[in-house]
Amino acid sequence: MSVSLDSALLEGLISFFLLVGAAFALIGSIGLMRLPDFYLRLHGPAKATTLGVGGIIIGSVIFFSTQGDGLSLHELLIALFLFITAPVSCHIVAKAALHLKLEAVERTRGKPWK
């Protein structure tokens, strides 16, 4: 880490991952705003929890691993727990929406069973 070019490259890499993560979280939120019905809006947060959080976590791992305290991987647990819990909550929310018979946009093909 002594050469300045190295740290510049590193900072660039960290910034890249942070920006990618932030961009996907933003796009997920934009989806939440733009999409017309409830089931479609469910897809927005899915993006934010996977690549959005993923990018920020990778940035964090690189940053803390190169600060001199050795490898830092416990951020990966955030991703692990999110990957376990996000689909479950998503499923429950969708199921609740089906139970309440929320309307899907008209061009939606296929019907949920009764």
Place this chain on the structure above:
Amino acid sequence: MNPQPATPSSTAPKARRWFPHPALSLFLLLLWLLLANDVSVGQVVLGSILAWVIPWLTQGFWPESLRLRHPLVLIKFVLVVLWDILIANLILAVRILGPINKLQPAFMQVPLDIQHEFTITLFASTISLTPGTVSADLSLDRRYLLVHSLHVTYIDAAIAEMKQRYEAPLKEVFECSPLP
């Protein structure tokens, strides 16, 4: 939770076993080391103790031991899923920012070949994790999964791809034992 017929030999009620779930133990040890963010001897010892005690204390909640058959297939499956998440995210980003009116959302009924509830959970979670599809419901007889898709042109092709890409490897890894 009904006992499933999937694991014929290991479901018989037994006295407490000393080492009920080796895979879970290994996972817990890894989890502990990651949480501690430190691989010193002390942490390994503490983690090993936890990795042994927790499965031992909770074995009443995990009546069946899950058999992992083809670890390489599982690793390949995880890599495929991660790659798909990346690609699907990019595609979905374009769709969300593009014209909303051209989206063709659909509810799809995916017939299930897998029967074990753990495997179905993994399959449904995988579908929800890859952006663009969300698992919404499981039929009462556990034979169909209701999946909502943000944009799909050919429903049958999408279902076939999901089954081939995610369900087949899961089936191979977790339930290839012949059902009695």
